[in-house]
Amino acid sequence: xSPLRLARRMARLGTETAFEVLVKxxxxxxxxxxxxxxxxxxxxxxxxxxxxxSACDALHKGFTHYGxxxxxxxxxxxxxxxxxxxxxxxxxxEEVVVVPGGKPIIFFAILALAEEGDEVIYPNPGFPIYESMxxxxxxxxxxxxxxxxxxxxxxxxxxxxxxxxxxxxxxxNSPHNPTGxxxxxxxxxxxxxxxxDRNVLVLTDEIYSRLIFEGEHHSIMSVDxxxxxxxxxxxxxxxxxxxxxRMGYGVMRTDLAAHVARxxxxxxxxxxxxxxxxxxxxxxxxxxxxDQMCAEFKxxxxxxxxxxxxxxxxxxxxxxGAFYVFPNITGTxxxxxxxxxxxxxxAGVAGLSGTAFGEYGEGxxxxxxxxxxxxxxxxxxxxxxxxxxxx
Ligand SMILES: Cc1ncc(COP(=O)(O)O)c(C=O)c1O
Numbered sequence: 272x273s274p275l276r277l278a279r280r281m282a283r284l285g286t287e288t289a290f291e292v293l294v295k296x297x298x299x300x301x302x303x304x305x306x307x308x309x310x311x312x313x314x315x316x317x318x319x320x321x322x323x324x325s326a327c328d329a330l331h332k333g334f335t336h337y338g339x340x341x342x343x344x345x346x347x348x349x350x351x352x353x354x355x356x357x358x359x360x361x362x363x364x365e366e367v368v369v370v371p372g373g374k375p376i377i378f379f380a381i382l383a384l385a386e387e388g389d390e391v392i393y394p395n396p397g398f399p400i401y402e403s404m405x406x407x408x409x410x411x412x413x414x415x416x417x418x419x420x421x422x423x424x425x426x427x428x429x430x431x432x433x434x435x436x437x438x439x440x441x442x443x444n445s446p447h448n449p450t451g452x453x454x455x456x457x458x459x460x461x462x463x464x465x466x467x468d469r470n471v472l473v474l475t476d477e478i479y480s481r482l483i484f485e486g487e488h489h490s491i492m493s494v495d496x497x498x499x500x501x502x503x504x505x506x507x508x509x510x511x512x513x514x515x516x517r518m519g520y521g522v523m524r525t526d527l528a529a530h531v532a533r534x535x536x537x538x539x540x541x542x543x544x545x546x547x548x549x550x551x552x553x554x555x556x557x558x559x560x561x562d563q564m565c566a567e568f569k570x571x572x573x574x575x576x577x578x579x580x581x582x583x584x585x586x587x588x589x590x591x592g593a594f595y596v597f598p599n600i601t602g603t604x605x606x607x608x609x610x611x612x613x614x615x616x617x618a619g620v621a622g623l624s625g626t627a628f629g630e631y632g633e634g635x636x637x638x639x640x641x642x643x644x645x646x647x648x649x650x651x652x653x654x655x656x657x658x659x660x661x662x
Pocket of ligand 1: 312371372373374375398444447448476478506507508509514518519
């Protein structure tokens with residue numbers, strides 16, 4: 272075969288390690304090993320029945336065709352109302368773009384806005400796709416370090432020192448993957464002040480906004496004067512256990528929304544039509560399942576954090592949102608990646624190295640609590656046994 276002449280930019284594209292660890296864990300299972308899966312970030316619950324019924328009904332009613340690139344009008348309208356209610360701002364349907372998952376909003380926003388010579392500030396540790404995409408488009412990725420001493424909220428003074436005339440975009444994420452940190456109202460106000468009147472847009476990733484255990488969700492969109500400077504990312508994957516459906520959305524000024532819709536036309540054409548009908552049901556129907564899921568994640572978080580804090584060399588903060596725990600493992604004396612690999616290979620527990628979320632994730636592991644209490648207890652026993660034999 273002749274050599275593959277890949278475009279140079281592909282060398283700058285990163286990945287999301289969770290998917291690789293999942294493949295490795297499944298390969299171990301295929302060889303007969305029993306693995307507890309705490310690596311992937313998806314609710315283990317089924318999508319609520321009313322949403323599934325709505326999708327089936329939509330299929331029977333003929334929602335099997337292409338739709339408009341930015342989304343079906345009824346879903347854009349519903350999302351506009353939902354965001355207006357939850358963020359306390361007025362939102363027009365033209366400001367909403369429906370896309371296949373929350374992730375494409377990261378992809379499209381960075382593709383549409385950032386290029387060589389631009390700087391994009393992003394949380395580190397943080398969702399790896401931010402850094403990957405900033406590098407891919409040739410912009411400069413400027414990390415803002417999230418520190419355990421600050422409950423993994425960002426330091427507003429440090430942010431102010433990073434913002435300059437080359438800054439095009441700031442990415443924030445609350446509740447935060449991988450740390451479970453939640454920004455407070457004073458943080459959000461401080462972030463808005465740190466940007467000041469510079470022409471900087473904020474990509475605010477609020478995909479976990481409904482999974483909050485302590486306090487409440489504060490969106491920078493709600494801060495006076497910030498709405499038109501924000502690109503809100505939210506979606507259905509985490510809130511309604513719909514990861515495999517691939518549906519999310521962005522809310523942004525209409526001129527940018529038109530460009531993002533053009534990126535949709537060039538890539539996906541549109542998000543699947545029948546899923547969008549079910550999206551209306553998800554937002555308008557009963558929200559009981561969301562509350563039940565959140566209460567269950569909270570119980571699991573408590574079991575996981577209490578258990579980890581009993582293991583030698585581990586110490587773990589109580590995350591305030593999302594469904595991850597991010598224990599500090601510096602007390603083990605092991606580097607994160609080596610420890611994550613050993614815990615998978617030798618103890619049969621799949622988790623992620625903190626470094627899967629950037630260089631400042633060194634010294635930490637990430638475990639998802641999207642698994643039953645029984646399995647979480649099994650994982651804790653296995654890690655505890657492994658540590659007592661090996662450390
Ligand atoms: C912070 C964050 N943003 C966005 C996403 C993407 O979500 P989706 O599966 O809807 O594309 C994830 C998924 O893990 C996430 O953790």
